[in-house]
Amino acid sequence: MNTALSSRRQFLQRSSRALASGLLAVPALQAVEALPKSETLVQQLYGSLKEEQRKLLCFGWEDARRLKVDNNWHITPQKIGEVLGADQQDLVRQIFDGLHSEEYKKEVWRQFDQDNKSDGGFASSSIALFGQPGSGKFEFVLTGRHCTRRCDGNSETGTAFGGPIFYGHAAKGFYEKPDHAGNAYWYQAKRANEVFQALDGRQRQLALKGDSREETGNKTVKLTGKTSGLDGIPMTELTADQKGLVRQVLGDLLKPFRPEDAKESLQYIEAAGFDHLHMAFYQNQDVGKDGVWDVWQIEGPSMIWYFRGDPHVHCWAHIKEKA
Incomplete structure (x- = not known):
């Protein structure tokens, strides 16, 4: 069996066991499975974090950064490539991927990879988690150049996307021509x-x-x-x-x-x-x-x-x- 695939499966199994055993204060595993996929993966990511990682990435629900939006920013100073392991980064990729439609996710990834290439690609993005997934309100936020995305399981009541979002693209340089050739949007x-x-x-x-x-x-x-x-x-x-x-x-x-x-x-x-x-x-x-x-x-x-x-x-x- 492929070593990376085996490692990935073991990681997910450990995360699922953590959820089932109540480490995230989830009433029942069935409740987790009923959530949309990205929300479920947020819970798995939270369950995988070590204490030192939580100190850097996890904050209270009322933290002002939770609803912040901008065109090019990092919600925490630490980029995911600096603070998360390979399996955890893969979970973040899956969370982000799941927030987009099957029809357009390829274009979304093309935009993200192009705009963040000089900074180190996806590993240069930053994340934060607010509240506690599995025990009430929570929100996952991912930021980078031309990106603010959220995943909250409808914790932010009456608000689409969990709050304001941003997307963009500089396809062929900072100053695009009138036809915006190659621009994803x-x-x-x-x-x-x-x-x-x-x-x-x-x-x-x-x-x-x-x-x-x-x-x-x-x-x-x-x-x-x-x-x-x-x-x-x-x-x-x-x-x-x-x-x-x-x-x-x-x-x-x-x-x-x-x-x-x-x-x-x-x-x-x-x-x-x-x-x-x-x-x-x-x-x-x-x-x-x-x-x-x-x-x-x-x-x-x-x-x-x-x-x-x-x-x-x-x-x-x-x-x-x-x-």
């Missing part, structure tokens, strides 16, 4: 521009704005609770067909993520009132001045999805049931 802007093309002259005037919001960490995705007065054209100004196209774009934005997170996100958006959404395109940040809007956003009272394709792609997302 440029397809999303192309779909959004289809909405703009479907607007008439008056609607385009409502949708077009000058400069977009600044990127300032959590302030970038601060929810206002407002149903009017947001940037861009409100959905009440669109025809039924145009609204249908916006709904398709929302679905396309969510395609890289696992189905349960995509479904929850759409449910929250609809529950808060689809007609309260506004869609804006920012003409002063048009790369190449080609009339294909590189920077745009969809915002409502309790959600924002901000796509900034200048000078390369940054995406900020925050969706809640209520602001």
